[in-house]
Amino acid sequence: MKQATIQLETLACPSCMQKIEGALKAVDGIDNDTIKISFNSSKVKLEFDEGKTSIEDIESAITRVGYEVIKSKVK
Amino acid sequence: MQRFIFRNKNKITLISGILIALAFISKWTTGKINIFNWAMILASIIGALPIAIQAYQALRVKVVSIDVLVTIAVIGAFLIQNFEESAIVTFLFLFGAYLEQRTLNQTRSAIKELLELAPQTALKLMDDGEYEEVDIDDVDEGDILLVKTGAKVPVDGRVIAGEGYINEASITGESVPVEKEKGSNVYAGTILDNGTLQIVADRVGEDTTFGKIIELVEEAQDSKSEAERFIDRFAKYYTPAVLVLGLIVWLITKDVELAITILVLGCPGALVIGVPVSNVAGIGNGAKNGVLLKGSEVINDLSRVDTFVFDKTGTLTEGNPRVAETKYYGDNIEEVLAYLASVERESDHPLAKAVLEEIGEVNYLEVEDTEVVKGGGIIASVNGHRIAVGNVALMEREKVQLSEGVRADIEKFEKNGNSLVLTAVNGQLKVLMGVRDRVRPGVKEDLQRLKRLGVKNLVMLSGDNQGTVDVVSKELGLTEAYGNMLPEDKQAYIKKLMDEGQIVAFVGDGVNDSPSLALANIGIAMGSGTDVAIETSDVVLMNSDFNRLTHALALAKAISRNMKQNIIIAVGVVFILLAGVLFSDWVSMSVGMLVHEGSILAVILNGMRLLRYRLKY
Numbered sequence: 001m002k003q004a005t006i007q008l009e010t011l012a013c014p015s016c017m018q019k020i021e022g023a024l025k026a027v028d029g030i031d032n033d034t035i036k037i038s039f040n041s042s043k044v045k046l047e048f049d050e051g052k053t054s055i056e057d058i059e060s061a062i063t064r065v066g067y068e069v070i071k072s073k074v075k
Numbered sequence: 076m077q078r079f080i081f082r083n084k085n086k087i088t089l090i091s092g093i094l095i096a097l098a099f100i101s102k103w104t105t106g107k108i109n110i111f112n113w114a115m116i117l118a119s120i121i122g123a124l125p126i127a128i129q130a131y132q133a134l135r136v137k138v139v140s141i142d143v144l145v146t147i148a149v150i151g152a153f154l155i156q157n158f159e160e161s162a163i164v165t166f167l168f169l170f171g172a173y174l175e176q177r178t179l180n181q182t183r184s185a186i187k188e189l190l191e192l193a194p195q196t197a198l199k200l201m202d203d204g205e206y207e208e209v210d211i212d213d214v215d216e217g218d219i220l221l222v223k224t225g226a227k228v229p230v231d232g233r234v235i236a237g238e239g240y241i242n243e244a245s246i247t248g249e250s251v252p253v254e255k256e257k258g259s260n261v262y263a264g265t266i267l268d269n270g271t272l273q274i275v276a277d278r279v280g281e282d283t284t285f286g287k288i289i290e291l292v293e294e295a296q297d298s299k300s301e302a303e304r305f306i307d308r309f310a311k312y313y314t315p316a317v318l319v320l321g322l323i324v325w326l327i328t329k330d331v332e333l334a335i336t337i338l339v340l341g342c343p344g345a346l347v348i349g350v351p352v353s354n355v356a357g358i359g360n361g362a363k364n365g366v367l368l369k370g371s372e373v374i375n376d377l378s379r380v381d382t383f384v385f386d387k388t389g390t391l392t393e394g395n396p397r398v399a400e401t402k403y404y405g406d407n408i409e410e411v412l413a414y415l416a417s418v419e420r421e422s423d424h425p426l427a428k429a430v431l432e433e434i435g436e437v438n439y440l441e442v443e444d445t446e447v448v449k450g451g452g453i454i455a456s457v458n459g460h461r462i463a464v465g466n467v468a469l470m471e472r473e474k475v476q477l478s479e480g481v482r483a484d485i486e487k488f489e490k491n492g493n494s495l496v497l498t499a500v501n502g503q504l505k506v507l508m509g510v511r512d513r514v515r516p517g518v519k520e521d522l523q524r525l526k527r528l529g530v531k532n533l534v535m536l537s538g539d540n541q542g543t544v545d546v547v548s549k550e551l552g553l554t555e556a557y558g559n560m561l562p563e564d565k566q567a568y569i570k571k572l573m574d575e576g577q578i579v580a581f582v583g584d585g586v587n588d589s590p591s592l593a594l595a596n597i598g599i600a601m602g603s604g605t606d607v608a609i610e611t612s613d614v615v616l617m618n619s620d621f622n623r624l625t626h627a628l629a630l631a632k633a634i635s636r637n638m639k640q641n642i643i644i645a646v647g648v649v650f651i652l653l654a655g656v657l658f659s660d661w662v663s664m665s666v667g668m669l670v671h672e673g674s675i676l677a678v679i680l681n682g683m684r685l686l687r688y689r690l691k692y
Contacts, residue, residue: 010179010180018138018311019129019138019140022137023136038294039297039351040351040354041186041293041297043293064132065129065135066129
């Protein structure tokens, strides 16, 4: 399991979080229980199985619902 | 295609706005309704594009968001050929979102400033023996780094060579530079004012003290209190509920205009943003001023605190016994002080340390035949003179004559809460010293401020004797003070107060009173940014200035007030709009959207006031 920390552009609307969460839950390979979206620092933290998905796939899922990814770190 | 639209959302907003303005101008000048309508149609379509796409994305992940409602409303407006409304609504929605983002950015500026203090690069010793500038992410534990004058220390580590002065204000709040030499610890985020240091990295990135503080502030800003979690749950059902309501109203009244106006009111935006924004701004203010509040719940509790419990030594007093009063008897004082100092150098007792500090540098003489008397003091021989230093009991043992005047002095000193150190030379009393742990400057005024802010009780728990405790208590105006307290006694007392229903804040130095810090409703660690303090306490005061405590309390209350104001604004506006829609005529879709976006901005701006909060003395 890898831990990903993804920095997004500033989140301004409250329903943003629900959309991003929904988009992430649809990605196979992310441990849904570990998804943490920090509204104020505009960061997403989660754990994923690198065998089932990649950080690129995760980033795409987020940009597809309309939020730009500034940078991401995988540990 | 979608990306393109999103990235140019601001331009779209602008174009839409211009089209609407042009439409109105042309209507007033030429009166030709056609141009007006076409401009509005164009504006509506352009504006609706990003909103519709967002709505589609939301629905794909099964979320009914405000975009969905606005999109339906716009389509509805189109269907009843009310192009003016559709254009204005889309414009207001986009413009509102833009303003929100701008202002929210500013609200989070405090933490951004903190982040900027974090070092981005470091000079790393490479395999070829040369130093190269690398990204901070490429530094690992054990790497050797060079820090030059004026540079930021990039990691937590130890000095292996060189010396200099470091400004540790970003961690301790102290702006007086600290001297560092080989073996000294240095911390990430501090600045090397002067000198050059070669350091080895112990902790990097998120593991540094600085990194932990940033993480603490970020998590605190997102931590949700009960009230906020309730609002979140409410928000999830509110939007779909409004959609259903709109549908029902349409089915019953067949009034499309009414139905879609209701849709526009369907976002609890102000409520959902209102509470967190106060949090973020307040916590940001705190962080800038050396007060770390670990979250929304903590702020809530702190704002309602009844009793403050202080740990005495080092919190209210200087933690350093000092000679407070001295009385000399007879002459030859200089010689006597030299004897006293020489003898006290033989003792490890804290009272001896205090005496030595008071006397300062003298010509130390040779001391012989030292005899330590347990519970009494110390007796020795200097230059053939018999010197006895200790308490009254020791003097009586030595058969030193204590006249009535002397006894009166002794009584006065004791009443003042001093521990006594008497010095006799060859059986004659020469010096009487009173040693006290002095109250820290400014503490008395700050405690009064706490009371003015609404704290009912100020209590001190100390391991010192009751006499000393009573004196400090009277001087500071405390409600209660207990001495001879062991750590477990302190915990028991705190528990007793909490069982009585009081909200208790415990203030300690975070190092040796962890259990009490954990037990109290609010544990406040004063004077350290150490790991232990950060972990166990609820509030961390980064330096030991006592006025940080009053700032923390006042700030917590201000944040609570601000949150309540925001909730009132948010809920009030929704009620007014709803009443307006149902019972009168003046609330059209555009007006509804305008007021709605206005309330969101009002709430954000209100929260931003907290950024500039300053306790008025």
